[in-house]
Amino acid sequence: MIEKKILKWSSVIMLFVMVATIGFLYYFPKIQQSYSVVEDLEDESTQKDDGNMKNAANPEDVVQNLESLEGKLKLELPEDVITSTVTIKSDLLTQMVYISFPTECLDYFSNYSLQGSSDYIASISYYNEDGKGVMAMQMSQLYEIEKEIKDQSVYLSFIDPHDIYDKVIVVDAGHGTGSKGGASMAGVDEAELNLEIVLKLKKLLDECDMNIGVYYTRLDEGDVSLQARAQLANAANADLFISVHNNAYTSNAWSYINGTSVLYSQSDDSEHNSQHFAEICLDHLVSTLGSNRRGLVEGDSKYIIRTAECPVALVEIGYMTNKKEFNKLISDEYQQKAAQAIYDSIMQAFEEGY
Numbered sequence: 001m002i003e004k005k006i007l008k009w010s011s012v013i014m015l016f017v018m019v020a021t022i023g024f025l026y027y028f029p030k031i032q033q034s035y036s037v038v039e040d041l042e043d044e045s046t047q048k049d050d051g052n053m054k055n056a057a058n059p060e061d062v063v064q065n066l067e068s069l070e071g072k073l074k075l076e077l078p079e080d081v082i083t084s085t086v087t088i089k090s091d092l093l094t095q096m097v098y099i100s101f102p103t104e105c106l107d108y109f110s111n112y113s114l115q116g117s118s119d120y121i122a123s124i125s126y127y128n129e130d131g132k133g134v135m136a137m138q139m140s141q142l143y144e145i146e147k148e149i150k151d152q153s154v155y156l157s158f159i160d161p162h163d164i165y166d167k168v169i170v171v172d173a174g175h176g177t178g179s180k181g182g183a184s185m186a187g188v189d190e191a192e193l194n195l196e197i198v199l200k201l202k203k204l205l206d207e208c209d210m211n212i213g214v215y216y217t218r219l220d221e222g223d224v225s226l227q228a229r230a231q232l233a234n235a236a237n238a239d240l241f242i243s244v245h246n247n248a249y250t251s252n253a254w255s256y257i258n259g260t261s262v263l264y265s266q267s268d269d270s271e272h273n274s275q276h277f278a279e280i281c282l283d284h285l286v287s288t289l290g291s292n293r294r295g296l297v298e299g300d301s302k303y304i305i306r307t308a309e310c311p312v313a314l315v316e317i318g319y320m321t322n323k324k325e326f327n328k329l330i331s332d333e334y335q336q337k338a339a340q341a342i343y344d345s346i347m348q349a350f351e352e353g354y
Contacts, residue, residue: 055107056125059137060119062109069116075135075154076112078103081147088156092215093140093228095235099154103133119142120158142215142235156324161236165213167350171218171234172243172304173198174314176223185320193329194244195221197317200339201244208343216343230307234242239354240277241312242342244305246329249321258322259292260285263299263314265306272354274305278313281345288341289334291318291325311354313341 019074021326063073064227077086081101089098105111108126118124123138136274143158161168175182175191182190215236217229233241249255262285264278286293294316299305317338318325328334 007029039093048049055109056123057109058125059121062124063114063118063121064118065117066115066347069155071117071119071157073114073116073120073156073158073348075099075114075156077152077154078105078112078133079152080104081152083152086154087151088145088147088154090145092142093217093224093230093232096283097145097156099135099137100129100132102131104135107131108135108229114162116191136179139235141237142232153275161213161215165300166211167239168213168215168236169240169242169346170215170236171198171201172215172229172233172241173218174243174245176218177221178225183246183320185248185252185326188320188326188330189244190248190320191221192315193246193320193335194211195219195243195337197335197342200336201342203341204339205346210347212346223266226303230304232309233304233312238310240346240349241304241308241310242281243312243314244342245314245316247319247321249319251321253321254323255319256319258319258325259294260289260318261294261297261316263302263305265300265308265312266298267300267306270311272310272311272349274311274313277311277345277349277354278316280348281313281315281342282349284341284345285315285317285338288337288344289317289328311349313345 035150049301052100066074079099081103084102086099090096091098106128114124120140120143121137122140125136126265127134127136135335139158141259142161145158146156147157148157173191173194175189175194177191180191182194184190195218199219202216202219204213205212213236215232216236217224217232229243249257260282262278262282265274268274282293282296285291299314302314305314318329320326320329
């Protein structure tokens with residue numbers, strides 16, 4: 001009798017374990033995929049210093065509107081602050097402006113004045129850090145900041161890049177260091193190749209006769225979140241957004257697959273749209289590099305493409321997993337050709353009215 005009960009309960013337990021195992025195997029890949037997506041689309045707020053902003057305020061409540069300042073913002077400094085100790089940092093990538101000065105003031109908004117215009121400021125906070133008071137302002141879009149310190153006050157002027165430049169573009173070197181290095185082959189990370197091509201493109205753009213404002217998501221080995229990359233293009237109201245990448249077919253294995261492709265936003269139906277810009281890039285890359293034309297690829301599944309509010313092209317220059325193409329990609333000559341092709345694509349797009 002006892003043996004029958006034991007056998008019965010053993011059968012029940014085994015059935016439960018089998019169901020649980022099947023459920024785990026079914027959902028585990030989805031859990032992994034979900035984690036990968038969350039990691040890939042990390043919260044942009046982790047890129048900022050918002051954790052220190054304990055004393056936040058509504059800009060309209062703390063800025064006294066004075067038309068006489070003609071759009072400038074005047075920030076009064078505490079009496080004991082020596083103006084030469086004031087530092088102003090403008091982070092164009094995140095559109096943050098930080099003004100710091102040595103002070104014991106714990107509540108700036110209650111003791112000192114902000115005057116001028118709050119139209120350019122999305123949020124404003126004040127906090128103390130390492131013996132300094134810090135005013136942190138999140139701009140409503142990307143502005144070039146002109147700074148002046150006089151009469152115990154800081155004056156800031158916010159200038160739209162389009163008021164300085166004829167055209168504005170954002171260039172993105174895809175991926176970054178560490179786990180976000182992209183594809184890897186023979187000890188070379190994709191992030192390195194992308195950056196080398198972008199640095200060569202920068203030299204071409206620096207020498208360009210056209211009045212173009214160029215903003216880069218990164219010019220070193222550091223990493224940048226996907227949100228910050230797309231946000232920079234949108235905050236700058238860019239005329240063009242170019243993201244530079246390289247491809248891979250399988251991880252750590254050579255393949256015969258090779259060639260160049262360009263991703264675009266199929267949801268962009270504007271007159272000067274993403275698809276045509278991508279086609280311009282593909283034409284120049286294939287003709288300049290002599291690479292295999294793999295074609296245009298719908299790219300709205302990619303975060304930076306579907307969230308970009310301007311014509312965007314994500315160029316996949318070549319396959320790191322094709323040995324012949326890999327050897328070309330790591331050469332300065334081939335990288336220079338790729339940079340030249342992207343530069344020529346930008347020039348053609350502007351000639352066509354982008």
